Every structure is written in C-alpha cells, then in structure tokens.
Amino acid sequence: MTEQQMRPPPALVVSPDEGRELPLVGRVALSGAQTGGAFELIDFRGNVASPPPHIHREREECVQVLEGQFTFTIGTEEIEVAPGSWVYIPRGTRHGFTASADARALILVTPAGLEGFFAELGGGLAAGTPTQELRAALKGRFDSVPA
Numbered sequence: 001m002t003e004q005q006m007r008p009p010p011a012l013v014v015s016p017d018e019g020r021e022l023p024l025v026g027r028v029a030l031s032g033a034q035t036g037g038a039f040e041l042i043d044f045r046g047n048v049a050s051p052p053p054h055i056h057r058e059r060e061e062c063v064q065v066l067e068g069q070f071t072f073t074i075g076t077e078e079i080e081v082a083p084g085s086w087v088y089i090p091r092g093t094r095h096g097f098t099a100s101a102d103a104r105a106l107i108l109v110t111p112a113g114l115e116g117f118f119a120e121l122g123g124g125l126a127a128g129t130p131t132q133e134l135r136a137a138l139k140g141r142f143d144s145v146p147a
Contacts, residue, residue: 023126053096068103102122117142
C-alpha cells in the first residue's frame with residue numbers, strides 16, 4: 001500500500017446547508033467519499049421513504065431520533081422510539097422503521113455504501129415510480145436485502 005492510500009481523509013466541518021440533497025429522503029451530510037469509506041451520515045426527513053424490514057450483511061447503522069415519532073422493527077419486535085433516543089443496528093439484524101411526516105433522524109452507516117441506495121430510492125419516488133416496483137428494482141442491491 002502506498003503512503004497516499006494509507007493516509008486518512010482530511011478533517012472537515014459541514015455546515016447545515018451543505019451536503020447532497022436526496023429527494024424525499026433528506027440529505028447526505030457526510031458522504032463515504034468524504035470519510036474515506038469509513039462511514040456516511042444521512043440526515044433523514046419525513047416518512048415517504050421509510051424502509052420496510054431488511055438486512056445488511058456488511059453494514060451497521062446507528063440512528064439518533066431528533067424529531068417526530070419513529071417505530072422501529074428490530075428482529076420481530078416493534079419499538080416506539082422517542083426523540084433523543086439512539087438505535088444501534090448490528091450487521092445481520094432484521095430491521096426497518098416507519099416515521100411521522102415531521103420526523104427527523106441522523107443515520108450513521110458504517111462502512112459507507114448505502115448512499116447510492118438512498119439516492120436511487122428518493123429519485124425513483126420523486127419520479128413517481130410506485131413504491132413496490134421501486135423496492136423490487138433495488139432488491140438485494142447496496143447490501144440491503146428484504147427480510
């Protein structure tokens with residue numbers, strides 16, 4: 001490995017108006033490209049793209065609920081999660097959530113790699129693709145397997 005490949009990405013500060021907007025999902029506050037693939041941070045807003053139960057074989061998620069009401073499915077259990085709470089989802093764990101229209105959460109994904117999923121999901125929903133058709137097209141891609 002070269003010295004350049006081993007060098008970590010530079011430190012950075014991201015202001016509230018920076019990041020890449022994702023239609024009907026929120027925005028990517030920190031991308032995998034910015035963190036050297038270590039993680040990505042999604043600022044999730046609203047309930048349109050709430051994910052049904054699925055599994056990530058290679059990624060873990062940590063979610064901080066900031067606003068609104070969230071109901072998480074973890075395994076076979078449904079859990080109401082209040083603002084201020086954290087949810088840790090290890091790889092291989094069946095999970096999903098529904099959220100109120102005023103909901104907001106920060107979703108940390110490690111290692112990075114789901115940004116493309118959120119972008120395609122939001123773009124497809126914004127273009128009017130029916131949810132079931134869109135989810136079928138994304139099935140198994142981006143380390144997101146329906147469960």
